[in-house]
Amino acid sequence: TQHGWVQDQKNQLGTTKEQCTLQISEGPYCNLQFALNSCSHTQNMVLADQSKCDKKLTLHEFVAYGSLRAGEQLQWYNMLRELASSSLSFNEPPVVQLFKQAAWEFGSFYHDTMQRVSHRAFEDSNFCGRLLEVLRRRLEMIEGNWNEHAALNLLVTLGVRSFCFSGGYLSSQESQSFILEGFAKFLRDCREVALDWCEQLSHDLHGRDKDQSQRYQDLILKIAKLTYDVDSNRIGWILHSARDIFCLIRSSILLFENSASDIDRLSHNDLKLALQNAQRIRCLLKDQVFSIVSENPAGLNEAVGRILWYLNSSQTWEQCNGADGWLSACPEGTSQILQQQIHFDVLMGELLVDGTPPGRLPQRFTANGMYQRLFGCTALPVMPSNLPGISFVSAQLCGEFEVHFGISKENQVFIRARSPTHLLQLLPQTLLTGDFPDQFVTEYFQWVDLQTGVIEFRALGQPWEINLNDWHARPDQLKKLLWKRGRRHWSMYTASCFLKLRVSCSHWTPRSIWSL
Incomplete structure (x- = not known):
């Protein structure tokens, strides 16, 4: 009826285009929203609107941005041109949004086929090859600087979309295989860059304040999984080797360690979407992962071995x-x-x-003087130790060492560092006070090798570095310490030091090392 809520739709179909169009937030690009809304405008229309150019943008940037999607069939050619030039900054979010809108939007059908007018450029193998070349060049320009994370995000998005379109638009099977292999290698290269950045930032998280950690965490979540986000029928192209599995599992572990347990409670929508997207990708890859790991577990073992270094590379799952x-x-x-x-x-x-996830070290350990001298106020993530009589081990390596934390029979905190070739224990400063010059007590960490009895004096700024030029002291049967630094040797009589060392170390090392 005339007053009813149902009205004639005049043969117009419903659309979700508005909900699927990225929106530019406030800033110098806000007058260019029309470039994301559609590709029906022309370059002449952009030139005619020069008066709308924000003062923070150059006229060249304004025209390049507005003209990128001018013409549905020309979008990918325009993107190729801009990737090869320096007109636009690929670290600017609105620029990334523009390229993603062009790459993601399906556009109109091409005649009665399933192909789209917007992406017909991929029918040309020469275009595909040129695009791949430009993407590789762009990656080389940014791989050494993780501040270019927005640019990497864009390159991966374009690489993934190009990978998918190349498989569906090229008619020649030979050309299709060659181009697909090229884009698959490009995505692997992006993956390696992203993982290197993730490793750097993962270590940095523990030395920064909470707000900074959240920002870097956001970065890790955005770049960790993008290279695996391909169509399900082409997963085998980008996930088939042990290295592919390593990168996937390692980034998954980093992602889980640095993310909130309840995604729905996250306040940042971008962060929430990144986590949900990562979960979606892992669900798609699960069966492929199981298949590869059952035949060759080396990639999974290497990734888990970054935390549990004693894990054998041939360990079966x-x-x-x-x-x-x-x-x-x-x-x-x-x-x-x-x-x-x-x-x-x-x-x-x-x-x-043993059923326990990495957690935080209890306050009894973090409040200890040795811990604070070694790690400051940083609260290390830990998990159950696999050394007898020790409670916890650091979830991440310090240099090449695992750090173990335990309580002695005398109810005292002790700290061990273990590598594939060394097992050391940190000595408390009070143990050596009075028997050694103050400089040796205050300006060095004193580590004792539990296998040889040698005491190593390592500089405060280098507690995890093995240096032959550091001071070394070895006890002998004559109640003397035999000193060594480089090629210099001498001895020092210090019986009281022996007594204190033997009492302090009796719970973890054979008496023969410190016998008098």
């Missing part, structure tokens, strides 16, 4: 019954290493050791 997405492994123990059950969730990136 099994799918957990009744737990979708979980894999389990049980490395063999030794007389000096406890056997532990390891679980990994492919869908979430969660790693468990």
Whole structure:
């Protein structure tokens, strides 16, 4: 009826285009929203609107931005031209939005086929080759600077879309395989750059304030999974080797470690979308991951081995019954290493050791003087230690060392550092006070090698570096310390020091090392 809520739609179909169009936030590009809304405008129309150019933009930038999508069939050619030039800054969010809108939007059908007018440029193998060349050149320009994360995000998006379109538009099977392999390699190169940045930023997270950590965390989440976001029928092109598995699992672990447990409570929409997108990608890849790991677990073992270095590269994994997405492994123990059950969730990136995820070190350890001297106010993430009589081990390596934290029989905190070739224990300053010059006590960390009894004096700024020019002291049977630095040797009588060392170290090393 005339007053009813249902009215004639005049044969117009409903559309979701407005909801699928990226919106420019306030800033110098806000007058150019029309360039994202459609591709029906022309370059002449952009030139005629020069008066709308914001004073923070050059006229050249205004025209280049507004003209990128001028003409539905010309969009990819225009993007290729701008990628090869320096007219636009690819670290500007509105520029990234413009390119993504052009790459993501389907556009109109080409005649009665499933192909789209917007992406017919990929029918030309020469265009595909030129685009691949320009993308590679752009990646080389930014790979050494993680501040170019927005540009990397864009390059990966264009690489993924180009990979998908090249497989559907090229008619020649030979050309199609060649171009697909080229874009797959480009995505792997982007993946390596992203993972290198993630590793750097993951270490930086623990030394920065909360706000800074959140920003870097956001960056990691945005770049960690993009290179795997391809159509399901082409997953095998970008995920088939042990290195592919390593990059996927390593980025998943970093992603889980640095993200909130409840995605829905996140206040930043971009961060929430990045996490949800990462989960979606892992769900698509799950079966492929299981298939590869069952045949060659080296990639998974290398990724988990970045945290549990004792894990053998040939360690086998099994799918957990009744737990979708979980894999389990049980490395063999030794007389000096406890056997532990390891679980990994492919869908979430969660790693468990004996059923326990990485957590924070209890205050009893972080309030200890040795800990504060070594790590300051940083609260290290830890997990259960596999050394007998020790409670925790750092979830990340310090240099090449795992750091273990335990409580002695005398109820005292002690700290050990273990590498594949060394097992050291940190000595408290009070133990050496009065027996050594003050400089040796206050300006060095004193580590004792539990296998040889040698005391290493490492500079305060280099607690994890092995340097032959550092001071070394070894006890002998004559109640003397034999000193060595480089080629210089001498001895010092210090019986009281021996007594204190033997009492302090009796709970963790054979008496023969410190016998008098």
